[in-house]
Amino acid sequence: MNQKALFIIFGGTGDLAYRKLYPALFNLYEKGYLKEDFAVIGTARRPWSNDHYHEVVMSAIEDAGRDSGRTNDDLPRKFASHFYYQSHNVDDVDHYVALRKLADELDEKYDLQGNRIFYLAMAPRFFGTIAGHLKDQALLTKGNGFNRLIIEKPFGRDYPSAKELNDSISGSFKEEQIFRIDHYLGKEPIQSIAGLRFGNALFNSLWNKEHIDNIQITLSESLGVEERAGYYETAGAMRDMVQNHIMQIVSLLTMERPDVFDSEHLRDKKIEALENIQMYTKEEAKKYFIRGQYGADEANTQLGYRDEEGTDNQSTVETFVAGKLITHNPSLDGVPVYIRTGKRLTKKSTQINIVFKNDDQNIFAKDASEKLKTNVLTMHIEPDQGFTLEFNTKTGNQGYNLSPVHLRYRKTATEKAQIPDAYEGLIRDALMGNKTNFAHWHEVSQAWKIMDVVREAWDEEEPAFPNYASGSMGPEAAMQLLADDGRKWVFNPRS
Known part of the structure; x- marks a missing residue:
């Protein structure tokens, strides 16, 4: 049209x-x-x-x-x-x-x-x-x-500055006239989250606290800050990736089912989802959020962040964040959402892992303590695009030994080439007045309020940087974050 x-x-x-x-x-x-x-x-x-x-x-x-x-x-x-x-x-x-x-x-x-x-x-x-x-x-x-x-973006550096920015434009434009670009919302695989959840009876019926043990979101980058060092010194991973991209993904994964799929109903459910993320005290934020900064790699062939051109050689800017969020939306009440993002990690990958609860009783095992392998639904955002469902099935000719298999769907290079670029899709939506894939002020403000507590907690302590080697999957504390809950990261390319 x-x-x-x-x-x-x-x-x-x-x-x-x-x-x-x-x-x-x-x-x-x-x-x-x-x-x-x-x-x-x-x-x-x-x-x-x-x-x-x-x-x-x-x-x-x-x-x-x-x-x-x-x-x-x-x-x-x-x-x-x-x-x-x-x-x-x-x-x-x-x-x-x-x-x-x-x-x-x-x-x-x-x-x-x-x-x-x-x-x-x-x-x-x-x-x-x-x-x-x-x-x-x-x-x-x-x-x-x-x-x-x-x-x-960035829409401010914290809630007060974001509110000041919003107030400065709301005197000239109404909220319905303002289109806040978050290019992750323009990515077709991110837009597919709602379709997967609400367009399939299988997943719609399982997407609740009775069946989901935890949700994991990984935005892993193999490159360093490159030419963005100047910007990164003022932003860091929290402001660059977590408050906007990751929190938007969290809202899509944890929101309740809208009665109608349109921009207004979707917006209301996303706002509700963010408002139902547990607000931490500063002590809780120190416990549940990990920050890191990359150093040189093990072979000393890649520079540490502080040695990159344009950075302070004593910089305390984080290049890695991992955290645990807890949703109190009714259907997922109490389900933890583990998030992480970082630069100079082992492999570039953006993916979402839905980890389902395990059956307490494995009727196929001779040893009653032997657990079934966990079922995991993985949404691949980039560079791969598609889905993987890991489930158990009988293998071999004798007995009932169960092993995990993977049901995979990946978009082909031809299919990916036909997908509009994020900016193309978002500009087209703005032309048509469709705000479905744009961030509302209440989403932005609530995300800042959640992350401001973490930032304030971090500002009270001097970080021991660098604390992870280039090419690793981040600080050991990020692994321990899940281990303390008896869990582990699904995506671990170094294992």
């Missing part, structure tokens, strides 16, 4: 726009979600011309592999002709007056009917200033057209 709209991208010369936004918009154009009745205004401080801007956009498409090597193809050039550039200082009122004039001209030229999407691909400290000027200088259209604001 085609949708008319004017996109105004603040930060149009930046890395995010080049690597993600322009290729995503081109994909939508190529597939017909955008046709000839759309326009894009890119703004930034650089004094670019429209012609130079067109070349940059076409280069972004080429670098993303979207032109299939056809640099003279007509389609990218036709697409780029819809882009207009304006040099812009976000603090200068006169620049917003000029921006409004150009926006009105393009609205008339392309018959856009007043539909506007404002994409703030800039540092969050500018959000309030831009939103205020958009309202004060009448860039928000009235009548039948829509005004939608897309903003990127």
Whole structure:
């Protein structure tokens, strides 16, 4: 379905726009979600011309592999002709007056009917200033057209700063007009969680405290901070990965079944799920949350975090977090959710493990103390995509010896290639006004409240960093976290 709209991208010369936004918009154009009745205004401080801007956009498409090597193809050039550039200082009122004039001209030229999407691909400290000027200088259209604001994380550094940020934009835009990007929510395997849970009678009937022993979420990266050292020194793994991506996954895994699957009902259930995560005291947070920072590997061929270019050689920034959350949503009340994420770990993998309770009585064993192997459902998010169900079955010709087997489904390379990029899907949703895969303010704020207690607890103690070697699966304390509960991590590539 085609949708008319004017996109105004603040930060149009930046890395995010080049690597993600322009290729995503081109994909939508190529597939017909955008046709000839759309326009894009890119703004930034650089004094670019429209012609130079067109070349940059076409280069972004080429670098993303979207032109299939056809640099003279007509389609990218036709697409780029819809882009207009304006040099812009976000603090200068006169620049917003000029921006409004150009926006009105393009609205008339392309018959856009007043539909506007404002994409703030800039540092969050500018959000309030831009939103205020958009309202004060009448860039928000009235009548039948829509005004939608897309903003990127990080949404603050803690709850107070996140609230201040939210307050700064809510004076100009209503909550239903604000689309908070969390690119993990744009990943097709993450969106498939609800389908797996509520679209299959088997799992729907088993997804409760009577049958699930624990849930494990692993976001493991094999690379270090690379060129993001400057950002990481101000963020760390907690703010970069846990408060946003992981907590969104937790809400999808622990929420109650919505009566209707739409953005409003899903939002309410996700908020409810986060509100039902147990709030820890600082002492509990110290017990149930582990932080780490990578050092050199065992062969001393990889640098430790403190030796990376751009980091403080005495840095106390965490590159690893593991924790235990407890949900009190009715159907999963008391079920622990173990989470971990880290850099320079053994293997890159994002996966979710649903560990089912074991039968207390193994009728097939000669020794009554012998337990059945645990049934585990694994959702593979990346780099693999698909599912694995581990269950027991009879093996061999004699007797009733049971062994675990795996029922596997993996998307093929062809299938994965057909899945829209996360940004493509999220921009299309914003075009259609579909907020299903965006974060609501109440989700963001509750996640911050949960994690702020952990951060405050950590700030009371000096960490003994580095405390795990590059290529390992993190600090030994992360393994002990589960061992203390009589459990272990399902994903352990070093075992």
